[in-house]
Amino acid sequence: MSAALPILNISSYKFVGLNDCAALRETLYQRALALGLKGTVLLAEEGINLFLAGTAEAVRGWVAQLKADQRFADLDPKESWSEAVPFKKLLVKVKREIIRMDMPTVRPDQAARPPAVTPETLSRWLDQGVDDAGRPVVMLDTRNDFEVDYGTFDNAIDWRIKKFTEFPGALADHLDELRGKTVVSFCTGGIRCEKAAIVLEQQALDGPVYQLEGGILRYFELAGGKHYHGSCFVFDQREALDAGLHTPADLQRPASEAHRG
Template identity: 80%
Template structure:
């Protein structure tokens, strides 16, 4: 169990937003008043956020966001730390909340791939197949340096350096996914949600899922079986263990120097 007095949250939602600048200004002011730090990205396709501060401040900010019907069902993932792992507060309007450079891939406008609960993935990995007897593969949609901190046992890793490389990597490796149940995953769910839509459009002959809530939700709900190493996070904690506490048991990968 992680400890500390600082509450860290991460969440995202793909939802059509037409008032991005006004929303940015309101959320920035609300975070500033509560002395929160972190990053909030807003685009026409939705919101992506990582914030930290006092529990009262963070939860008050979330309550204000949920008062907007578009975000009423937002369910941030929580973890704790001894100090705020961000240096400043950034609230930005961007073209995409997670950049793929494929304008047609709009999760707020397209059918979402089925979300696979963490417990189901853990059970499938333990039994070696899905409930229909098909082989299951986990597909890591993160950057290579993140994978080097830890990943699922036997996960497919195409060694991409940034998420914009995923579509080309998929096109090059499509055949190795045929005949299998594919579970795409990432840190918190946002990348694998976009990736799963692209996977569905590739005409694979097996089911495609996205891991609900990503690795962090998997840690929270299962304790991390079939996953080795830690999970890289984009803040000063650097990596979290299966208990969602800052990890001290990792060797920083050489590839980490190339992140960006």
């Protein structure tokens, strides 16, 4: 992305066991405050989820300090640029889950990570219409309905869920749509589709299950907008990003989003 724009925005997450959330919360908050960053950092026993913005020097300095902790050494934040900071304040919170699913037995920090497909490989599969084993590929959108209305992959399955906690129930109702196919779960940045992939793997669908590595935003970065229509909703004041990771000049809010203000 062009660094001609002055503000660097990052998003990242990692499922990793944390037993010091309260102390870590204070450390991360004070570091971000000192650097003038704004955004949200969520901590839970299952890991970290973050969205921050500021000058490139400040953001990258904060990330470097975070990665000095071996638990976060392999974080690879997704980056985009903007004219202004798209957050009003800085929040660092301790939560029960960094992404709420209300399934206590689904703990990615305690399980093997589901297989991931890279954006480049997924783009090739979608070009072919099948994966490398010749199986049909099904794209499963794990986001909320109003997010999907901004844009999604061509022919993606959308169960019109209102919140992520509805995903397990929707899956139970639609298992036959997925049997015998290669299922790729996807979301904005990877966190929801990682939990979703674990639940999918538990269903014995007679076909491989993948999550899209880095979600839609990483796909935009590495594969562009191929096989995707519309924009990607983001949870900050930019509202949505196009395949170039910029706010679309002609952004139109879906009718389903109008009630959100």
